[in-house]
Amino acid sequence: MSSTNSPARVRFAPSPTGYLHIGGMRSALFNWLWARHTGGTFVLRLEDTDRNRLVEGAAEQIYASHRDLGITPDEGPEQGGQFGPYVQSERLDIYREHAEKLLESGAMYRCWCSPERLTKLREDAQKRGVAFKYDRHCLVPANRRPESEPHVLRFHIPDRPETVAWSDAVRARLEFRTEDLDDFVAMKADGYPTYQFANVVDDHLMQISHVLRADEWIPSTPKHILLYQAFGWEPPIFGHLPAVQGPTGGKKLSKRDGAQSVHEYLDEGYLPEALRSFLASLGWNDGTTQEVYTTDQLVDRFTLDRIQKSPARFDKDRLTWVNGVMLRQMPLQSLLEAAESFWPPVAAEYPTEYKTAVLGLVHERIKFLAEIPELTEFFFADPKPDPAPLTKQLDVTVAQSALERVIQALPSDWTEPALEHAIRPLAEKLDLKTGQLFGLLRIALTGRTAAPGLFETMAVLGHDVTLRRLNTALQTLR
RNA sequence: GGCCCCAUCGUCUAGAGGUCUAGGACAGCGGGUUUUCAGUCCGUCAACCGGGGUUCGAAUCCCCGUGGGGUCACCA
Numbered sequence: 297m298s299s300t301n302s303p304a305r306v307r308f309a310p311s312p313t314g315y316l317h318i319g320g321m322r323s324a325l326f327n328w329l330w331a332r333h334t335g336g337t338f339v340l341r342l343e344d345t346d347r348n349r350l351v352e353g354a355a356e357q358i359y360a361s362h363r364d365l366g367i368t369p370d371e372g373p374e375q376g377g378q379f380g381p382y383v384q385s386e387r388l389d390i391y392r393e394h395a396e397k398l399l400e401s402g403a404m405y406r407c408w409c410s411p412e413r414l415t416k417l418r419e420d421a422q423k424r425g426v427a428f429k430y431d432r433h434c435l436v437p438a439n440r441r442p443e444s445e446p447h448v449l450r451f452h453i454p455d456r457p458e459t460v461a462w463s464d465a466v467r468a469r470l471e472f473r474t475e476d477l478d479d480f481v482a483m484k485a486d487g488y489p490t491y492q493f494a495n496v497v498d499d500h501l502m503q504i505s506h507v508l509r510a511d512e513w514i515p516s517t518p519k520h521i522l523l524y525q526a527f528g529w530e531p532p533i534f535g536h537l538p539a540v541q542g543p544t545g546g547k548k549l550s551k552r553d554g555a556q557s558v559h560e561y562l563d564e565g566y567l568p569e570a571l572r573s574f575l576a577s578l579g580w581n582d583g584t585t586q587e588v589y590t591t592d593q594l595v596d597r598f599t600l601d602r603i604q605k606s607p608a609r610f611d612k613d614r615l616t617w618v619n620g621v622m623l624r625q626m627p628l629q630s631l632l633e634a635a636e637s638f639w640p641p642v643a644a645e646y647p648t649e650y651k652t653a654v655l656g657l658v659h660e661r662i663k664f665l666a667e668i669p670e671l672t673e674f675f676f677a678d679p680k681p682d683p684a685p686l687t688k689q690l691d692v693t694v695a696q697s698a699l700e701r702v703i704q705a706l707p708s709d710w711t712e713p714a715l716e717h718a719i720r721p722l723a724e725k726l727d728l729k730t731g732q733l734f735g736l737l738r739i740a741l742t743g744r745t746a747a748p749g750l751f752e753t754m755a756v757l758g759h760d761v762t763l764r765r766l767n768t769a770l771q772t773l774r
Numbered sequence: 775g776g777c778c779c780c781a782u783c784g785u786c787u788a789g790a791g792g793u794c795u796a797g798g799a800c801a802g803c804g805g806g807u808u809u810u811c812a813g814u815c816c817g818u819c820a821a822c823c824g825g826g827g828u829u830c831g832a833a834u835c836c837c838c839g840u841g842g843g844g845u846c847a848c849c850a
Binding site: 343481588 | 778788
């Protein structure tokens, strides 16, 4: 299948009303994957026709999210392209011009109805238990008003009852009856188009071949198709993606219930590659038992027919696992680069070689980069002296003599094997269990009960620091 | 409420009539490795929403329920 697809032109069209949450990013990723898989083009278009909901800086955040996730658009507001502009508020003339055509052909009509009247209509519909449909009041010649008065442009749903159907790339045939459709507003009174209208005009003008969008758009797709027909245009292929639900399920993922921006994950040290693999698995799989994918594999195997129909829940535990797998597979050098902005402040003065050695010890245990300070802090700063944990397992005198013996036994050959050779036998001589002695030393050296292996830790810490910390521990017991 | 979509372990999913006493993975639990934690290895718990059909045979097809979700804006 992969080689038989012609290059697709796909788009992701968010509106700048806030940051992009994970569900939105998943849609963007699917579009990007399909473009890459077919050797096509990924277009980013900003749908900013609602002036009331614009959020300062949101557009920039959206651009950044794509960049940082590694799915930079081929065409868009930032990169331009031959089908621009890619911001809808800069295309007002285009919409007006096209609206004019449909006005002339009779596919659209002017409507002067007040918000109050519409609200009343809506309430009536609710009372009667039916879906709201505009009553076409302004279609009656007697109700027409001067064109100079504020009005909107409505699309005239065909009077003849018919079925509007399309073959969805994700869920086979979908159909609606025109009787159930409302004469929706295409151009608002402020001169801006609605999504329904701008979307169709732009997708056609930008030669979009596949519209892959969230399935909440299914109910408005017949309106879009009717619009294409009114223009005499060929509709694109529609593919409606299953929703991404929050961790607790139920409602669709929204920004209030734990949904987060890509940046929050990036900031926690989730790798873009891990995010891509995990996000792809939310509603798509290749049918094998493979669980983690490189992006090349994703691009190679991504096909529309393997997109899931049912909603997927966002499971952070699984993301964390994927991230851990990728972190562990990463060469130490790459990990060092990825970790750059995650070091604790105290690490600032230390040389790269030292940090590399430290990273080598936590490489196996790290799940996301933000854990680095917690995992490595004691490599850079002495633990706070505290007698309590030192004597939790052993009484003071035993702990003291153990520390003294270890200090005396420290080898001159400061290597992991030499250290182990010198210290391990001490446990038996002191009549202690290995775990008791090692536990004591671990606390003395790191201030923690959980840390990397004792001897590798000592090897990295170096002779002087090790000796100092052991002495400090001894002092606190006196 | 009208219209629409969806329905396999807690979660992500495999499954396109027989190979399903339903497979993999995450999480959970138990154990091995081991100086702790993590990792790793092994094991374990756990699902076809219900009812009717169709068929020799249904998780897979059809219908009806039920449940969940979406949508009914001069928001996208």
